Amino acid sequence: MMRQYELVERVKRYNPAANEDLLNRAYVYAMRAHGTQKRASGDPFFAHPLEVAAILTDLRLDDATIIAAVLHDTVEDTSATLDEIGAIFGPEIGALVDGLTKLKKLDLVSKRAAQGENFRKLLLAVAADVRVLLVKLADRLHNMRTLHHMIPEKRERIGQETLDIYAPLAGRMGMQELRDELEDLAFRNMKPEIYKTITQRLADLSLKSERLVESIENDLTAKLAARGIAAAVTGRRKRPFSIWSKMERKSVAFEQLSDIFGFRIVVDSTDACYAALGVVHTTWPMVPGRYKDYISTPKQNDYRSIHTTVIGPKSQRVELQIRTEAMDEIAEYGIAAHAHYKESAKRDDPGGVHPRLATESGAYQWLRRTIELLAEGDSPEEFLEHTKLELFQDQVFCFTPKGRLIALPRGATPIDFAYAVHTDVGNTAVGAKINGRMAPLLHELTNGDEVEIARSDGQSPPAAWESLVVTGKARSAIRRATRSAVRRQYAGLGRQILDRAFERAAKSFTEDKLRAALPRLARLSTDDVFAAVGRGEMFSGDVVKAVYPDYKDERRTGSPGTTSAMPLNGAGRLSRSKDQTMRITFPGAQAAGTPASADGSDPAAIPIRGLDGDLPVSFAPNGGAVPGDRIVGILTPGIGVTIYPIQSQALAAFDNEPARWLDVRWEVEAGSTERFPARLALQSINEPGTLAQIAQVIADHDGNIDNVSMKRRTADFTDIVIDLAVWDLQHLTAIVQELRAKRAVSRVDRITG
Template identity: 35%
Template sequence: MLQELLSKIDKSPAEIDKEVVIRAYNLASLAHKGQTRLSGEPYVVHPIEVAGILVEIGVDTNTIAAALLHDVVEDSDYTYEDIEKGFGHEVAELVEGVTKLGKIEYRSREEEQADNVRKMVLAMSKDIRVVLIKLADRLHNMRTLRFKSPDKQKEKAKEVFDIYAPLAHRLGMFKIKWELEDLAFRYLNPTEYYDLVDQIAEKRKEREEYIQRIIAQIKGDLERAGIPCDIDGRPKHFYSIYKKMNNKSKTLDQIFDLTAIRVLVGTIKECYGALGQVHTIFKPIPGRFKDYIAMPKPNMYQSLHTTVIGPQGKPFEVQIRTYEMHRTAEYGIAAHWNYKEGNDKKTVDQRYVWLREMLEWGNMTQDAGEFMDGFKVDLLEGEVLVFTPKGDVISLPPESTPLDFAYRIHTDIGHRTVGAKVNGNMVSLDYRLKTGEIVEILTAKGPKEPSIHWLSMVKSNHAKSKIRSWFKKEKREENILKGRELLEKEAKKRGHNFSEIARGVPLHQIITRYNGTSIEDLYVEVGSGQTPAAFVVTFLTQGEEKALALPTLEEELVTAKDLVEDAKKKAEARKKRKKLKSENFFGVTVTGMDNVEVRFAKCCTPLPGEDIEGFITNVRGISVHRSDCPNFLRLKQVEDPDRFVEVAWQNQKDSFYAARLRIDAENRQNLLTDVMMVLQEMHVGTNAVNAEEQGNGKSVIELSLLISSSNLLTELIKRLKKLPAILDVHRVGGA
């Protein structure tokens, strides 16, 4: 067993001290002597397998030692001090972190599950390696789950889907995530799992032959183009296929992309070169190109994804990335963790700031149900990726609003938010953001207070905790008076005197529930709107169970009464907006008009710096065109002159606008690569790229761009025209 582990270490990219590993193994063997697992194997097999999983990931010596020792303190007479004496403070801290984390179990009691998850978040925020050990521990336990009872198998499988697989995804550890999901799928839905396995096995040979033909064709073309590469056909994982069949209501025969072709190259330039070759061989499907190299995912994943039409008209996916990107795609944070002496190994990378925010949310939120809902939002539900006006990518939970975006940028910006633009259009603060949108926040020039009603609008725990914190800290004295008044009124309404019911053990319990030390802290909790007075009075008079059955704060905020109040406020807001000048929209002013809606014409999509004119439409306000737009010139010939108005650009910094280019060129190697490199050098973003060979020795490349001005677009066109074999570059109306 030890020899097998040492052999893995010899192949590891990390520098691991074998002497330390051997000593840790010897202590683990001694501590677990005589202990067996349900399989009948010696217990020490488990920590060895956990350590082996982590060696493959490429972690450091101390993490391997801690993995071997992770059950020693819990299952033997050895102590934290023993481990610290033998292996140092860091290994002891890691072992203690895993021990304190304990076995996170999915329980019927939400309070217990929430407490366990809080422990996990706290452990991760202190040292991310604790959760790496926990993930490897769970993976090996899932591999041996067949020895558990059916009920236990389902319980453990559900834990994987609820906590561990999404956590692995968030950390970018896809290799572990995929295996966890397939194992959990097998035990949670065994009938569907084995049916799918049988269906896939029936046509495996035919599918493998098809993929090998494609791989040979791509590899040959890339080698002829001077791009060395490794290519393989990665079968989609069973659970991934199962989800796709369910989500799209399709049979297995209707799902063509059961295998993804993965192309690994040496450099970023070769990635784009390989993309150009693939699009030359196979016709790309419009809208299915994703550039995660230019815009990496929050978990550091980088790759080019494109879906093309293969032989027999079957679509398949191609993923192109460098070898370094591939390692990150497989192992996420573990591939980049800094283990060198002298560096702070406990600092979570800025890309994992969500860990600290989740911890902050856990400290702010005492209600178990609310905490678990927030945990699932931040960890389990995927993400929406939006852009700042400068082009930075911001990751938010699904259904997030401009307020969530504002608080993600900075707490002060969130507090001072008065409005928002999405893709240049004014939107309400409760607008649900979608991936790819550009968000701009409008703020008050001076100090401004957040609204308690924002709690019912925001989705992210980060925004909720910042809003609550403001009300708790900024108005303490006011909230004490307000809270006392609300509690006295609520108690009187129920026939009680608050001073009489606010005493004894129940009062102490509810104060400590909110981490308070005095009744004033309870007044602040109620006065700031964080806890309803009804909850406190019910808790004091009828007990915790009855109080927990009451609506939460967010539920109260959307009652009929509050909806009426919101309607009144929105009506007032509309009146105020009517006073705003039209310069608030798209950075364009309309001469002589203040109260008017402004839109860009899709036929010409004007950019700042270009001459523009306005046309009064029948129902959609002012349509802004380029002065030389053919459609606009035709309108001038047939429409009433009074419908044409003067418009002008306002000074709009850091805003981006849509534009499209068409490039006609002679076929040559690295054409698309050179085009993409020009875009990168000029810091021009792309929404979509489509390259197509015309069959007459010529190619067409269409680019959908995000660009800040007409001057930059003009300069870009000049640069592109200088590239070899370029015949023409021109702008296409309507982005």
């Protein structure tokens, strides 16, 4: 464990004017506060904040940041208070520690809501002072270095959170070195066997390629020196996580990777970067499509460099990065390095940073804008989801017709572009021109595209767009617009569910009481709660518990996805499958896929014209078909003919086999009592009597239930699939309309395979 004088010495190495007295007081205060606390590894807990501080001294950060790192766990894990820290160490350090303290005292019902709310608090604190983020990333890095002491479940959860949030966030802040280590540590703990295999193969390859790497370094250095360019050329090997990601993304084997080794050329000025590029491209052939100039068009995290790939010595594909020393440090340390170059940017330094860094880091500006957008009215869960979407690192750069640069994640569409320009532009978008030509709104944008959005004031975004966009801003705006359109419907349903939930609990229910419980539910208004319950996002029992904390819901004994046994009136038989799905089978019913002859001799024959009477005939196994449907027959040699409705998705499997398609149609006489198979998917409110209501509707319309399966989707909703037999499409439509009119049924759809 680092000693008191060692901490002071580490800071004074790069900051001789450091406040030694304040550093000593912070060390002693934290050591006493943590006392005899231990970590999972058995080490004293106090060793952790010291290691976090040590990481930050390597980044040469100021006294306040180092002291905040030493104190960052005191309020959360000891009896220390923020008021006390503010009084002893000053308001600046008190604010940093506050931003790093989780909202553990908030009594939130949902763990995911608590996670989202804690993350929202962290990012809002980061927006006020970026040093909060630097401490948090160093904290996560040390936790990841000691993650192997945790139980497997925690390793998996913390590792996934690191890959989803903290590593991309470090990348967005330009701290590539820290990001790489976070990703590798998560990979090592989540997939230890794969990590070990890739690491071993990299070690073997490095031994074989040592001379080749050295040869390329020397060759590049000599070529540049011959043109009067002083450069430091270094070879580097890709990290295990980066290699694994590429193998997964491109479905290639390790042996097929051609860019495991890369080379970095560091020169003393921006002009020298382009001169070095000229030397490289005139010496070796360039690989088409592999040239990117991030000096003239920097990334949003202030990354600046030239990337190119050439066919180098011995026909070896060589990846190159060309940059200045200042660019190199910012590429590795991001916003942590930014402060060191503010002064150099003011001078006429040809190797200095981009001019915009003289005022504020572009990465930090992006972070603040993103937080402002995401903090507007979303639930904590949505905030977490949208933040993840915004953290994608790989980008494309597009332009408006007026030349404004818009940076978007890979895979972005004109819809994402429209929302990046302005929310109103996205909400009213109806079409797009890309490079002067009309293009679909779902077209994937590429670097350099000029995008013009066509708008209509009467347009509103379809709900389906939410699943098609890739940016958090677009998804958030579409969700808000959709929510406004359907809020009244869901809020009404949610209110009904809560009325019954409070009635079952024998508790009184008023909006005033619900309003008082909003902080525990992490919602801003009662309408938000009603809508969340109506959509099935929030369990009604959680709302009752939030209003009445002592209430215990006896119904909530299982988890979503499981069901309990329920009584059934009639001749059905109830059974439970291994996947916890309940099935009710009615004796004497013919299954949808049961074969029957087509010659009319069998009472269960299918009256269809266009088939040879000797062929066995069956209906599509997933949904069947009924008279009134347009139908087609699919011939399977040795088995017979299967009848599908023309809208069945299963027919796509036979698109390349036209010889198997048969032209058939119904031949049903008026007044026929023959029944035909159909399948319905229902979403019902989970309350006593719902199944009875559904069965009664089908019985009242003289439908015959063949089979029922039920699965609890959430505590308030159940998914039901019903196989039934009807006379024709008109008969089926009447049943569907009656079911939709039932208050206990929120949705009914026909399944056609």
